[in-house]
Every structure is written in C-alpha cells, then in structure tokens.
Amino acid sequence: MATPRIELVDLRKSFGDNHVLGGVSLRVLPGESLVIIGGSGTGKSVTLKCMLGILKPDGGQVLIDGVPDDRADRAAFLSDFGMLFQGGALFDSLTVWQNVAFRLRQGPTRLSRAAARTRAIDKLARVGLGPETADLYPAEISGGMQKRVGLARAIAADPRVIFFDEPTAGLDPIMAGVINELIRELVTEMGATAVTITHDMTTVRTVADNVAMLHDGLVRWHGPVSEMDAASDPYLDQFIHGRAHGPISAVR
Template sequence: MIDIKGVHKSFGAHHVLQGVNMKIAKGESMVIIGGSGTGKSVLLKCILGLETPDAGSILVYGQEADQGDRDAFLARFGMLFQGAALFDSLPVWQNVAFRLLRGAGKLSKTDARDLAVEKLRRVGLRADVADKFPAELSGGMQKRVGLARAIAADPEIIFFDEPTTGLDPIMSGVINELIREIVVEMGATAMTITHDMSSVRAIADKVAMLHDGAVQWSGPIAKLETSGNPYLDQFLHGRAEGPIEAVR
C-alpha cells in the first residue's frame, strides 16, 4: 500500500530524514516510534504530500503524491490529529462530516448529519452529542469525535498522530481498543505515530523505530521485546545510557 524508498528531507542545515525505507502492506497496522524530533511527523507529511522529499520516493498504490488527481489521492486518507484538532465554531456533527459537506459528490446536510451520527455511535458516543460544540466535551470525547471524523469517508488508509496524548490511562486504553477494532473492521491500512508503548502493543502489527533520520529497526510486534537492537532496547526501557543521546 505504501512504499517509502530512500527518503531524505532537510530544513536548512537540519537533516530530519536521511534515507528512510519502509513498506506498509495493505490492511497492516504500522506503528512508528522514536524520540521527539526524530522525523515521525515529517515522514507523515511527506506521505500526504504536505512536504516534498529532497530525495527518494513515496508511492501509495504505486502513485506519487504529486502526480494525478490530488483530491482523489487525498480522498484515500483519514487522519486522527494529535489533540483531536476539532473546529471550535462547528457543532460535532459538522466536524465529523466536514469532508462530506464539501467538494464533488458532497452530501446534503440531512444525509451528512445522519452519517455523522452513525459514525459517532461507532465510537461510542450518543446521538445527542452531534449538536454539541467541542468545548462542551471532555478530552476523551473530543478524541472520539476526531476518530469518527477520520473514518467518516471510509478511507483506505488512516493516520493516527499521538492518538492518546493528554488522556488518562483508562481512556487511553479505550481509544486504543477502538482504533484496533475499527482498523480491523474496515480492513484499512493504518500508520500510527506514538510515544505511548501501551498504544504500540494494542494497535501494532508491525513496529518501526526512527532515529537519526533512518529506520533503526522494523519488525512484527511479537519481536519487539527480543529484537536485540540497542536503539529499540534503550527506548523501550527508558534508559539514559545507550546509543540514543539524551538532550540535556
């Protein structure tokens, strides 16, 4: 589904990605881990075409992000943003149906609202939430609304950017279970960026670790604890000593 080959991306003298190689198969859930500033979000932006790699290629179903119909390309993706990123001025149902109310093939307001209510129910929210505004919801409810929006158009590929940031451990577990259920149910390809190891264990089929602008280890979740990779081992156990230098 996604084939990343030798991707480099720099911002001035700051070399963020330095030859990233990664393959994500159709229907697979890939979780990318690594310290802050290692390029996880930049890689995601490159896949979406929001940033252009300096070198290398990223193919989605064999298509480059900057080739062909841009709207059709983006229509394949759903996105759960860090912090939910809801529109404060819009009621919940319009947040969920935002894409469906715009562009070619847009739905009527009645149909869009009905679909939004259906997706809200799928993430465990009652129909009466649809007419509330984001500020009236708890952090966990906002995250569920963001998830409902991510799946509203039944995308083939869903990105999750730090899906449990700001949530307590119990709500984090609920969101992780929802994500896993929905990805399996939809047969979607998923790519998740997270520091939360509980999310990694709940969501991932495969894990890739980014450090120094490259993938230091990639493999199935079952081999996470026995990889023998010094970078991954240090990250998993939060050790100050190791190949990853702590910023002081």
C-alpha cells in the same frame, strides 16, 4: 507479495542545515497497522507529512499502490485517507456532527446536510457517542469525547488508509486504553491500512502489527510487534524500556 499500499524509498528531507530524514525506506501492506516510534525530533512527523504529501521530500519517492505520488489531483488522492490529529483539531465554531461530516460536505460528491448528519451520527455511534452529542460544540465535551469525535471524523468517509498522530496524547491512562482498543477494533473491522506515530508503548502494543523505530532520520529497526521485545537493536531496546543509558542521548 502484495503491492504495498504505501512505500517510502530512500526518503530524504532537510530544513536548511537540519537533516531530518536521511534515507527512510518503509513498506506498509494493505490491511497492515504500522506504528512508527521514536523520540521527539527523530523524524516521525516529517515522515508522516511526506506520506500525506504535505511536505515534498528532497530525495527518494513515496509510492501509493505502487504508483509514484506525483499526481496533480490531490483531492481525489486524499479522499482515500482519514486522519486523527494529535490535538483533535476540531473546529470550535462547528457542532460535533458538523466536525465529523466536514469532509462529506466538501467537493463535487458532497452529501446533503441531512445525509451528512445521518452519516455523522452513525460514525459517532461507532466510537461510543450517542446522538445527544451531535449538536454540542467541542468546548462542551470532555477531552476523551473530543478524541472520539476526531476518530469518528477520521473514519467518516470509510477511508482505505488512516493516519494516527499521537492518538492518546493528553489523555489519562484509562481513556488512552479505551482509545487504543477502539482504534484496533476499527482498523480491523474496516480492513484499513493504518499508520500511527507515537512514543507511547501501550499504544504500540495495542495497535501495531509491525513497528518501525526511527532515530536520527533513519529506520533503526523494522519488524513484527511480537518480535520487538526480543530484538537486539540497542536503539530499540533503550527506547522501549525507557533506559537512561544507551546510544540515544537524553539531551536533545
């Protein structure tokens, strides 16, 4: 079996008396699209932040290509990753192309302004935005277009791994469908490894190769998306069908 691009081994994380992760173990193979699902407060975002190194786990390990993620050179490590943030997280004071090219203009290998602009316009085209959008500001474009700009920024450096944090949050169903299809196309085209966290089942069914269900800081189910509907796990069954009654309390 191939070495996992990302592996979590018995990951634990608490904030005071709030025990968020109670021993999460997951493997994400190269080129795989893993979607982590679960309700609010189940540990999805904390898991993602531990993968990214934003949070240091209290116990367990994060392995990148089989190597423990305790390296000092975080800049080189993070250069292999792209990220689509839940709220877009665009810089209001920068134009669209400057947002897309932000990483390309940083660090010792930064591109010239002209080269970065050219790359940004190419990536904007890949997400369906024309060059006429390049010099606009985020406030001058729609929410759906902002999400596309965020996606263009995520792929600007041709990363090996892309993280998607609630990629369709705040979008209407039609635009959400467009973004889901675009994510699937881009991940497949680039051969990238993808990790998505979401509670939107349409995103799950469009984007995922494999699904991991988190609840109370534990992985309750992990398997191919094609086996999800037939799985017998009560937590997974209640969540994916939106049932009011089951082991997941509606009061959280």
